[in-house]
Amino acid sequence: MIPAGEVLGTWIAVGLTLMMFSFIYKDNPAFKFGEHLYLGISVGYYVNIQYWSTIYPLVFQAMKQQHNYWVLIPTILGIFILLRIIPSMSWLSRMAFALYIGGFAGYSLPLIVHSLLLPQLSQTLQPYSGGPGPVINQIIILVAVFSTLIYFFFSLEHRRTVGMISRLGIVFIMVSFGASFGYTVMARISLLIGRFQYIIESGHIMFPWTRS
């Protein structure tokens, strides 16, 4: 026996799925209804996630159980952010943004160099070993990285040698975009197949008497 909540939920889920799919034909009231419903539901979901995973444990529980009143400082700064909707007091939000953006700039500076920039450089400048195949790939990678960087380097006019290298850069960039595009298409198609499968398989839940 399938619970009534599951049957009702499946009817709603399939109905909403079809509403969203109706956009393929054209923009219509059913899609607009689904779109606005999705917006409201997702914002409500986000409010709950923010409250129960951040505000409640880090502010209320921290003050109530651990007597940590330092959290009042970011809470006040957070309230300053909300004051942005009052034009005469919106300048107060700058304090919160300054702490967040300034602190994060300092926090990320060494991390970018240490964890991102240097590893990428070291991967590009690997020793040439492992037979002809890997060596050719290493050379292609080095040439591609260099030419791509030159393509985005605008302090030099892209003429003669620089122009040729930059043209090679665009070749690699287009191959990369093509590969990413193909990859994205396949991911979306797989999601689409998933939705069709859901609709087909939901039949037995929506019409429980068809279950064998």
Place this chain on the structure above:
Amino acid sequence: MIFLKRQLPIIIAFVAGIMMWIRYYIPSEVSTNLVDGYLEWVRIIVGFAAILGILSLLQHHMLKIRMKRPGFAFSYVTIAAFIMMTAAGFLPFAFPGFAEKNMETGSLFNWLYEYTFIPMQATMFSVLAFFIASAAFRAFRARSMEATLLLVAAIIMMVGRVPIGDLISNATPAFMIGQNEYHLIDFEEWTGWLLNVPNAAAKRGILLGVYLSQIAISIRIIFGIERTYMGGGD
């Protein structure tokens, strides 16, 4: 007042930035506590920033209803759905017919998440497959060398990811290089090479530029040269 409005935020950004930067070079318990505390504070601030975004969205829809702008009836749907989902998560008791309260499995919130949020989100993203196909039709009209490269790379990538790619590859003559068997047309091999060599290299070139820009912008923020985060006005 000018000090509070314009100079104090720059001083806060400078002090916070320098402290968080220097602590990396002084590994100690104090430094770890500092960064943990800072990240916790940031989570709280970001939580409030999200509420600001939500308030702004609700303000927009309420204004749309008040001004009776075209399609204002749908704004009622957004507001009602928002109230329903928010209330479901905050209810201090289990909603009739549900075993649990708040966000726990078996609660009304969880039921709404499972039967409305998930299907709509998945469908919204899957619908993009159709629009991507129409974009591909326009992009793939190989009018230039660049467009041809994009087309060839994307086709290899797509065919290499589906079973028909394997079927085509297996139907072509095979040959041995060393101990490895290769096919004349080997989509799986080509897909791997495309992803790991030219694609990874071009992405690396772009990312190196991005990282250098991030370093530059971070230094500009810390030293008060970049002030766009302060917004307009006084």
